[in-house]
Amino acid sequence: MQEVRCASCGKLLCRGIYTQIEIKCPRCRAMNVLRTVSPQPERRERQIQE
Template sequence: MRDQEQIRCCACARLLFCAEPDALSGILTIKCPRCRAMNILRPRALSPERDQRPQVKGPGQ
């Protein structure tokens, strides 16, 4: 079995679930059953072509 990372609550550190690294492909929202905090999880890195922000020209440029 591959190494799995533990996903814990941001407020109370309760273990929410285990997952393979880079398993998330979209945004995931989980409510902690212990402290009721909302945990919003996002994928770690975007693909390189999406990491760069488009250059926006302001007025007078």
């Protein structure tokens, strides 16, 4: 699980697994918008046959 902290004050907002989240910090009232980025697929090296 990942921790989600406020970008402005650092307060822990939630823990979990998410794809997209919008949450308002109760301490400083900043809106935090987070989303996961899909990882780039690994590039395999082509083997050269002689």
